[in-house]
Amino acid sequence: MAQNAKITVHPAYKIGEISNRLFSAFLEPIGTMVNGTMFNPKHPTADEQGFRKDWIEALKETGLPAVRMPGGNFVSAWEWKNSIGPKSERRVVLDPAWHQYYTNEVGHDEYLQWAQKVGTEPLYTVNMGTGTIQDAMDLVEYTNHEGGSYWSDLRKKYGHEDPYNVKMWYLGNEMDGPWQLGSWSKNPDGYGYKVLETSKAIKWIDETIETAVCGSSAPFMEGFPEWDQNALDKCYDVVDYVSVHHYHSAPPGDIKALLGGALYYEDFINTEVAMIDYVASKHRSPKQVNISFDEYGAMVRPLQPLNPGYGRYNMARNHYRFDPERRYIRHDPDNMPERRFPGGDMLHALSMASIQLALLRHADRVKIGCMTGGLGALAASDHDHIWKSGSHYVFMQLLQYAKGVSLDTKVECEIYDMPGYAIEDTSQYTGKEGVNFIDSASAWDEENKRLTVFVINRNEESEYPLTIDLKGFEGYKPAAAYRMHTDDLELNNSFENEKLIAPKEEENYTFENGEFKLHVKPLSWNVYVFEA
The missing domain is CATH 2.60.40.1180 (Golgi alpha-mannosidase II)
Known part of the structure; x- marks a missing residue:
């Protein structure tokens, strides 16, 4: 028997209010996540829009507070205007991020209407890679304005009379990453200025919304945390969140490293909070910018050979390689291969829960948390069925019981x-x-x-x-x-x-x-x- 363990909790040990969005999920059209799990017109439960009702109902029962959509890397080259109006007139486009054909059958309106059916809040990501400030302005006008303008009236024409009232807008995705289309990895100042002008413009269209600027895609990034600081310094006065991502990896069989990964998340959060508050002090600002941890995960990965002289934090060279044999993939929603996380349910549930507890311990500053794979955790699926994984039960208990204030435990x-x-x-x-x-x-x-x-x-x-x-x-x-x-x-x-x-x-x-x-x-x- 191991030695005794003790936990002490006290009402005086308050950390901060727990946001309703802290335990949310992330959706991106990778593989068959959208074309297959979310959308399959041939499925026996498909509704009039082609959405799988079995998945909708399963997610609806969970009370999932929010979903970040529609990406991810996907969004940095996606032109939302290609995805509205009659489906017969929509363009099939290449998605360079994931080397796939994207049919736009699930477009801007469909993403938001699916969220309404699930009963969850959409947290929307804007193309800040190839997209322009005007694109973002048109997007918010189309989405949130009540009517009487070109884009809001076009929404009405396409069948949605009322504004969607999307409240949370991410201004780009992982813009410090060289893998991103339209990356700002070498120019955080330029990205920060673009966010300044974009956030200002879209808030003038709808002054009820919140916005997020991209911070680092991982604590391993070459520019972390200086890149984040330089970008935020340019736009601090007009944004509400810094968006950060991390995927923790552990070697096969090393359970202690897998479940101890939460400590690296806490290091990341503490550094980001210090950076944010430093920028706030430079701006003499009473405003507090918080953190949106809107992509996270834990996984087992085999150790790879190291390249001498490559450079510990240099990710760029890994993403400037081109494979002449690579081909674009066309996903068939009705031909959905089974996808499972390696290993059993228990370790996967514990590895994700350890990260969620880390977010809970920082509830004073982490106000949004979107689990990558969170939708599948809540409602696992294959071509025919929906079921509850082990992660479902952990996620549900956090949604049910992690209310009020977080306590220093x-x-x-x-x-x-x-x-x-x-x-x-x-x-x-x-x-x-x-x-x-x-x-x-x-x-x-x-x-x-x-x-x-x-x-x-x-x-x-x-x-x-x-x-x-x-x-x-x-x-x-x-x-x-x-x-x-x-x-x-x-x-x-x-x-x-x-x-x-x-x-x-x-x-x-x-x-x-x-x-x-x-x-x-x-x-x-x-x-x-x-x-x-």
């Missing part, structure tokens, strides 16, 4: 060290010492007198006796306790059995003198709810 437990490693030249991780085996965050819904403590045990082998000290929450008692655990890490939920990996009620606990005690299983997800 003090953890005392056994620790481990993560040696540094390099997946390849551009994904090199410094080591971490003193990583907690017990990962935790908590949320206090003061209005409804409910406290929730979320716990992950990162240890592959050891069960921990755990004490949660609630003495500061006088009158609170256990209301529910859940544990998700399996001894077989290769198990996956399926349409036939979607509860193979799912939370079960935990009954073996004690509560006395403000201390909640129980044991947490190895590699488990745990949720403890207390109410007054």
